[in-house]
Amino acid sequence: MTGITAPKSPVTTAEFADGIREQLKYAQGVTPEQATPADVYVASSLVVRHYLQDAWFKTQQDMINGSTKAVGYLSAEFLIGKQLRNALLNAGMLDQFDEAVESLGFKPQDVVDAEYEPALGNGGLGRLAACFIDSLASLGVPAFGYGIQYKYGIFKQEFDKDGKQVEKPEYWQANEEPWGHVDYNRSQRVNFGGKVVTRPDGSKEWQPEWSVRAVPVDYMVPGYASGRVNTLRLWSARSYDEFDLATFNKSDYLNAVKPQVAAENISKILYPEDSTPQGKALRLEQQYFFVAASIHDAIRVFYPGQDKPDLTTFPDKICFQLNDTHPVIGIPELMRVLIDEYGYTWDVAWDITTRTFNYTCHTLLPEALEVWPAELIGELLPRHLEIIKAINTNFLAELATKTRDKAKINRMRIVTEGDNPQVRMAFLAVAGGSHVNGVAELHSELLKDVTLRDFSDLYGDKFTNVTNGVTPRRFIRLANPRLSALITEGLGTDKWLSDLELLKGLEPLAKDDEFVKKFAAVKQANKVDFANYAKREYGFELDPNTMFNTMVKRLHEYKRQSLKILALIARYADIKSGRLSADDVLPRTVIFGAKSAPGYYLAKMTIQLINNVARVVNNDPDVKGKLSVYFPWNYNVRLAQHLIPATDLDEQISQAGKEASGTGNMKFALNGAMTVGTLDGANVEIRERVGAENFFLFGMTVDEVDKLYEEGYSPAKYYEADPRLKAAIDMVSDGTFSNGDRNTYAPLVADWLTKDWFMTLADFTAYCSIQSDIEALYREPLEWNRKALLNVANSGYFSSDRSIEDYLTRIWHTGPLV
Numbered sequence: 065m066t067g068i069t070a071p072k073s074p075v076t077t078a079e080f081a082d083g084i085r086e087q088l089k090y091a092q093g094v095t096p097e098q099a100t101p102a103d104v105y106v107a108s109s110l111v112v113r114h115y116l117q118d119a120w121f122k123t124q125q126d127m128i129n130g131s132t133k134a135v136g137y138l139s140a141e142f143l144i145g146k147q148l149r150n151a152l153l154n155a156g157m158l159d160q161f162d163e164a165v166e167s168l169g170f171k172p173q174d175v176v177d178a179e180y181e182p183a184l185g186n187g188g189l190g191r192l193a194a195c196f197i198d199s200l201a202s203l204g205v206p207a208f209g210y211g212i213q214y215k216y217g218i219f220k221q222e223f224d225k226d227g228k229q230v231e232k233p234e235y236w237q238a239n240e241e242p243w244g245h246v247d248y249n250r251s252q253r254v255n256f257g258g259k260v261v262t263r264p265d266g267s268k269e270w271q272p273e274w275s276v277r278a279v280p281v282d283y284m285v286p287g288y289a290s291g292r293v294n295t296l297r298l299w300s301a302r303s304y305d306e307f308d309l310a311t312f313n314k315s316d317y318l319n320a321v322k323p324q325v326a327a328e329n330i331s332k333i334l335y336p337e338d339s340t341p342q343g344k345a346l347r348l349e350q351q352y353f354f355v356a357a358s359i360h361d362a363i364r365v366f367y368p369g370q371d372k373p374d375l376t377t378f379p380d381k382i383c384f385q386l387n388d389t390h391p392v393i394g395i396p397e398l399m400r401v402l403i404d405e406y407g408y409t410w411d412v413a414w415d416i417t418t419r420t421f422n423y424t425c426h427t428l429l430p431e432a433l434e435v436w437p438a439e440l441i442g443e444l445l446p447r448h449l450e451i452i453k454a455i456n457t458n459f460l461a462e463l464a465t466k467t468r469d470k471a472k473i474n475r476m477r478i479v480t481e482g483d484n485p486q487v488r489m490a491f492l493a494v495a496g497g498s499h500v501n502g503v504a505e506l507h508s509e510l511l512k513d514v515t516l517r518d519f520s521d522l523y524g525d526k527f528t529n530v531t532n533g534v535t536p537r538r539f540i541r542l543a544n545p546r547l548s549a550l551i552t553e554g555l556g557t558d559k560w561l562s563d564l565e566l567l568k569g570l571e572p573l574a575k576d577d578e579f580v581k582k583f584a585a586v587k588q589a590n591k592v593d594f595a596n597y598a599k600r601e602y603g604f605e606l607d608p609n610t611m612f613n614t615m616v617k618r619l620h621e622y623k624r625q626s627l628k629i630l631a632l633i634a635r636y637a638d639i640k641s642g643r644l645s646a647d648d649v650l651p652r653t654v655i656f657g658a659k660s661a662p663g664y665y666l667a668k669m670t671i672q673l674i675n676n677v678a679r680v681v682n683n684d685p686d687v688k689g690k691l692s693v694y695f696p697w698n699y700n701v702r703l704a705q706h707l708i709p710a711t712d713l714d715e716q717i718s719q720a721g722k723e724a725s726g727t728g729n730m731k732f733a734l735n736g737a738m739t740v741g742t743l744d745g746a747n748v749e750i751r752e753r754v755g756a757e758n759f760f761l762f763g764m765t766v767d768e769v770d771k772l773y774e775e776g777y778s779p780a781k782y783y784e785a786d787p788r789l790k791a792a793i794d795m796v797s798d799g800t801f802s803n804g805d806r807n808t809y810a811p812l813v814a815d816w817l818t819k820d821w822f823m824t825l826a827d828f829t830a831y832c833s834i835q836s837d838i839e840a841l842y843r844e845p846l847e848w849n850r851k852a853l854l855n856v857a858n859s860g861y862f863s864s865d866r867s868i869e870d871y872l873t874r875i876w877h878t879g880p881l882v
């Protein structure tokens with residue numbers, strides 16, 4: 065860890081203000097008097113880029129000239145969030161910006177608010193990629209983030225009058241976007257379709273049918289106080305202007321531009337399925353598009369102007385991390401480039417390829433491991449299918465030398481047998497790379513023991529763990545300036561921002577009541593802020609003197625928003641029926657945030673239910689001041705930055721063995737929330753570090769879940785056994801939350817009572833009983849805050865800087881530029 069203090073500003077306030085004036089004049093074409101906050105936002109962003117430019121050049125030059133291997137992080141998603149404040153912080157210009165903007169007569173907050181968040185990811189996986197590139201730059205490691213510049217990001221979520229989710233296009237570039245630099249002169253050609261021919265010398269040549277121009281859009285990634293600026297290169301698909309004149313001459317203009325339209329469609333939209341990918345041709349096109357462009361780009365960068373580069377050195381120049389299965393088509397692509405374009409033998413190409421790639425798996429859900437029909441790959445990428453088949457054949461031969469277990473060998477096939485063979489991308493990734501990692505200890509163990517068991521039996525050395533992390537710059541310093549100031553006061557230094565384990569130094573302060581009270585005051589002020597924000601943005605009336613209890617994440621059955629909503633309904637019924645006397649009720653504000661995949665029926669119905677529970681509860685005078693429920697729509701990075709610092713209690717209640725890691729859990733702990741959670745994903749490690757007594761654990765373990773599946777799980781039994789659960793479910797079916805209509809939630813209720821695949825009902829009673837512990841503690845504010853502070857003090861491990869250090873030592877074997 066670096067443990068560096070805040071960077072020195074490269075610019076004075078006066079220079080910053082002059083820079084803004086200049087950009088307003090030449091880039092925006094307005095005078096400071098005419099300018100709007102949006103103009104000043106663009107101008108300020110350009111000023112920041114201006115001051116980062118030299119460091120960006122130098123980082124690239126040092127990378128190319130030096131001998132430090134770079135990292136290429138290949139990811140279909142980068143959920144980067146707003147850029148301006150983050151860049152200002154990392155480059156040391158926050159104060160200069162605030163003062164300069166004020167001197168021009170603007171409020172810094174208005175200027176920052178004018179930025180629109182790039183929504184280029186679905187959830188955890190995309191946000192992790194964004195944290196990782198921040199940490200790579202902050203540690204001074206040369207790196208590229210490689211991905212896709214989607215025209216439409218994850219949909220904008222709205223709710224209709226019935227509380228149903230409505231998806232609206234997220235055209236995030238509706239206004240000027242000053243961060244992405246479109247570099248037409250570094251574009252790459254990406255080919256598709258066609259056929260493979262054998263040349264006279266026996267070598268293969270792919271004769272593609274159509275191509276797309278991949279144009280890079282470059283984002284600077286400034287490290288925090290490292291003086292380094294890396295690149296996030298997102299590819300945008302453009303057509304080559306190969307206009308079909310013959311068709312046009314037949315006066316068929318629309319058909320003549322069809323290929324252009326098809327080409328540009330490739331980067332048009334981010335698929336909104338979070339972990340249940342749909343095997344659509346366009347998605348495979350997207351994957352190949354960005355991976356092929358990135359591989360060629362890396363060759364261009366590291367072997368500039370060389371016709372016959374020595375690509376046996378490629379793995380010493382850069383290693384590619386495959387962020388889930390989405391970029392795995394890069395393995396046959398690099399093989400193809402090496403063999404067909406540069407003339408290497410299969411064995412040399414395989415050696416280079418396997419030394420270049422590593423694979424991170426982010427899931428335990430079998431349906432989230434992508435599988436592509438061989439036929440589809442063959443149509444789009446015929447040469448790649450040949451290569452994949454050859455990899456499969458060689459791999460099976462290798463397996464035969466390692467085991468006699470035929471069934472096992474068959475289970476491990478990369479290409480399945482039968483009439484409709486499939487290519488298993490996860491298996492291809494394990495075979496074609498050096499390392500495979502899970503994203504939390506429990507997850508990595510389950511990967512080895514269950515999901516990829518045959519592979520770990522035979523290739524145990526490849527498997528490792530790197531527990532996820534989050535960047536403290538965005539998620540503590542920017543999101544929670546008050547807590548940041550208090551931490552700095554407590555530790556007597558701000559070095560914790562680049563060495564988060566220093567938070568441990570706060571532990572003794574948990575014994576100091578005065579410090580704990582200051583900590584409590586920070587939380588309270590954040591809650592007031594959030595209440596104001598929620599009023600302004602959503603029209604909600606939150607009472608900051610209640611407990612803020614938050615559950616934010618994608619809507620998924622395994623994450624069990626159903627458990628939360630059923631417990632909430634049960635509590636509502638308790639208050640209404642008088643089973644809980646008014647004095648016994650601890651006032652709570654429950655806040656949900658979640659998007660559902662548009663085609664995910666039960667998830668969408670759960671959203672509708674939450675909205676209607678909120679409607680009923682918030683309008684019921686019997687529970688007023690005791691219980692309220694809010695569901696701000698369109699949960700995104702911006703909302704996360706406002707909500708997480710204001711949360712008292714967060715929910716991490718997935719069924720044990722289903723959440724690979726979770727990263728929201730880390731953000732909450734670092735911002736001084738207490739967690740109620742199961743032994744799942746990184747919860748396990750968080751609890752270990754913060755102490756069992758500072759974590760509200762409930763629910764079945766992985767082993768208990770497995771056992772119950774084996775015995776035969778019958779949810780109806782739990783419904784009958786717990787009258788509160790029965791009452792809650794009955795209220796959902798009897799129309800309480802659907803204006804008397806008994807059909808609205810029938811499919812959801814039927815699923816709970818007959819399937820309940822993620823055992824919500826089985827964990828209901830345990831989840832409700834832990835609530836009394838939670839409330840008892842909350843009634844002792846000093847004790848609650850002491851424990852919350854211990855969460856902060858002991859969560860330094862969950863910095864993405866630490867994750868990156870682990871990748872460096874366990875997987876990438878490289879380090880900072882010297």
Ligand code: C3B
Pocket residue numbers: 186187188189190192338339340388426427432503532723724725726727745
């Ligand atoms: C997510 C997992 O669901 C989370 O448990 C994990 O913390 C993050 O990835 C980051 O590792 N995930 C996702 O957002 N999208 C997928 N397709 C697969 C996993």
